[in-house]
Amino acid sequence: MKEQAMTPAKISVKNTTFTYGDGTQALKNINLDIRPNELFVLFGPSRSGKTTLMRLMNRLSDLIDDTTREGEILFNGQDVFGRRTDITDLRRRVSMVFAIPTPLPGSIYDNMTYGLRMAGIRDKAVIDERVERGLQQAAIWDEVKDRLDSSAFALSGGQKQRLCLARSLALEPEVILLDNPTSGLDPISTATVERSLYELKQTYTIIMVPHSVQQAARVADRAAFMLNGELVEVGTQQELFLNPHDKRTEDYITGRFG
Amino acid sequence: MTRQQSQQLAIWVITAVSAIVVIPILIVILYMLYNGISTISWEFISQPPRNGMTEGGIFPALLGTIFLTLGTAVAAIPLGVGAAIYLAEYAGDNRLTRAIRLAIVNLAGIPSIVYGLFGLGMFVLFLNYGTSILAGSLTLGLMTLPVIISTAEEAILSVPQEFRIVSLSLGATRWQTIRNQVLPHALPGIITGVILGLGRAAGETAPILFTVAAFYLPNLPKSIFDQSMALPYHLYVIATQVPGMPLGIQYGTALILLFIVLSLTLVATLIRSTMRRRREW
Numbered sequence: 001m002k003e004q005a006m007t008p009a010k011i012s013v014k015n016t017t018f019t020y021g022d023g024t025q026a027l028k029n030i031n032l033d034i035r036p037n038e039l040f041v042l043f044g045p046s047r048s049g050k051t052t053l054m055r056l057m058n059r060l061s062d063l064i065d066d067t068t069r070e071g072e073i074l075f076n077g078q079d080v081f082g083r084r085t086d087i088t089d090l091r092r093r094v095s096m097v098f099a100i101p102t103p104l105p106g107s108i109y110d111n112m113t114y115g116l117r118m119a120g121i122r123d124k125a126v127i128d129e130r131v132e133r134g135l136q137q138a139a140i141w142d143e144v145k146d147r148l149d150s151s152a153f154a155l156s157g158g159q160k161q162r163l164c165l166a167r168s169l170a171l172e173p174e175v176i177l178l179d180n181p182t183s184g185l186d187p188i189s190t191a192t193v194e195r196s197l198y199e200l201k202q203t204y205t206i207i208m209v210p211h212s213v214q215q216a217a218r219v220a221d222r223a224a225f226m227l228n229g230e231l232v233e234v235g236t237q238q239e240l241f242l243n244p245h246d247k248r249t250e251d252y253i254t255g256r257f258g
Numbered sequence: 259m260t261r262q263q264s265q266q267l268a269i270w271v272i273t274a275v276s277a278i279v280v281i282p283i284l285i286v287i288l289y290m291l292y293n294g295i296s297t298i299s300w301e302f303i304s305q306p307p308r309n310g311m312t313e314g315g316i317f318p319a320l321l322g323t324i325f326l327t328l329g330t331a332v333a334a335i336p337l338g339v340g341a342a343i344y345l346a347e348y349a350g351d352n353r354l355t356r357a358i359r360l361a362i363v364n365l366a367g368i369p370s371i372v373y374g375l376f377g378l379g380m381f382v383l384f385l386n387y388g389t390s391i392l393a394g395s396l397t398l399g400l401m402t403l404p405v406i407i408s409t410a411e412e413a414i415l416s417v418p419q420e421f422r423i424v425s426l427s428l429g430a431t432r433w434q435t436i437r438n439q440v441l442p443h444a445l446p447g448i449i450t451g452v453i454l455g456l457g458r459a460a461g462e463t464a465p466i467l468f469t470v471a472a473f474y475l476p477n478l479p480k481s482i483f484d485q486s487m488a489l490p491y492h493l494y495v496i497a498t499q500v501p502g503m504p505l506g507i508q509y510g511t512a513l514i515l516l517f518i519v520l521s522l523t524l525v526a527t528l529i530r531s532t533m534r535r536r537r538e539w
Contacts, residue, residue: 095427
């Protein structure tokens with residue numbers, strides 16, 4: 001508790017309830033603090049609200065019609081749904097990497113520079129430096145450095161996934177939202193991505209939906225277990241995976257349902 | 259009858275139906291070629307009609323149709339594509355947009371003579387453009403709008419939603435997303451729709467009847483406020499209004515008009531297929 005008081009939360013979710021147009025209550029009164037430079041894992045069965053919660057953090061939820069929302073989400077202490085929020089700036093600082101890797105049509109280089117160009121950055125030296133660093137941080141630089149001009153669609157699934165991560169990193173965000181970054185990856189690529197997560201959290205705050213409970217336990221600094229739109233339990237890796245308080249968390253972790 | 263036999267029968271029926279559709283078109287084209295091809299020469303295309311139109315060429319009418327088609331493009335493309343972008347990207351589903359869509363569907367169903375009369379009332383008389391290329395282009399443009407709007411909207415909606423979401427998630431504004439991710443990929447479809455619409459406009463008679471078309475003009479139009487001859491109307495005139503008109507000239511004129519419309523359609527098809535092949539996703 002003492003530590004929490006000292007470091008202000010990077011993202012703070014307060015009393016947040018979110019309902020879709022069809023009446024599905026995706027989030028029920030969520031309260032959650034994410035601290036700077038931690039790897040925070042949101043896990044739980046499908047349709048428990050993990051992705052919805054992540055999409056609220058950079059307001060990608062705006063793209064869905066007919067939703068209702070209560071509560072507030074603070075990023076660096078500012079309500080992201082406040083009137084003064086510059087949404088494009090927010091999305092550059094809280095960057096989402098989707099579960100299904102989706103390159104934009106064009107070359108690898110085009111993909112890497114898209115966000116920068118849209119932000120109005122024209123300086124080629126700056127852009128090239130960000131491209132290289134992003135690709136290196138996502139552990140894909142060596143594989144693509146000689147073919148930056150070839151189509152992003154020609155990459156393998158795992159490479160696309162890392163390219164999409166690199167594309168976000170090129171924006172130098174503060175928070176990265178990773179929705180199942182190892183979906184469809186082989187164990188070797190998964191290990192590569194998990195290793196780079198450790199490097200990344202030195203610089204960024206990472207919020208991640210894991211591929212499995214095992215992965216959650218491997219990579220998390222802290223984690224939250226979600227079920228049917230409720231936040232069941234939040235804790236450090238030790239607390240949550242070795243000594244869960246809630247019966248439902250224990251049942252899920254030990255594989256009794258899921 | 260066994261299953262194989264009924265299958266065989268179905269294939270025969272479907273083939274026959276297709277042939278019934280295609281054969282008359284082929285006959286019309288071949289018949290026109292047979293009767294008109296000998297008339298067509300460089301003189302026929304580049305000379306004005308002479309001697310009460312019973313001799314000479316069709317140059318003023320051809321030029322008029324080209325001007326009108328360009329004018330239609332200028333009038334209809336910005337409005338049509340703009341409306342399509344609005345409907346596909348910005349407008350939600352509410353009473354206003356449903357009314358707009360209903361209006362567009364109805365516009366497409368209005369007989370072309372009604373467009374002609376509207377053009378007469380609106381552009382020629384009320385806005386006082388007179389019988390002119392401007393009035394004719396605007397009338398044709400209006401008639402072409404529904405085709406352009408609906409094909410362009412369809413093309414825009416066919417761009418995968420993921421591209422929009424990814425673009426927005428990388429900090430692009432909505433307009434940047436449309437400009438950089440949606441329109442480039444929708445362009446082949448939009449161009450196809452525009453050309454098909456223009457092809458139809460190029461061949462229409464009724465909308466230009468009261469708004470621009472002249473029976474015979476000794477001089478070429480000098481500005482958009484001048485009257486002009488136009489191929490479809492010229493064809494109508496020489497086929498029905500001029501006694502002793504040589505058949506060769508009539509069929510030749512029809513062939514040229516058909517050629518213009520068919521080549522526009524062909525260009526549209528080519529653009530669509532090449533751009534589709536080049537597409538990466």
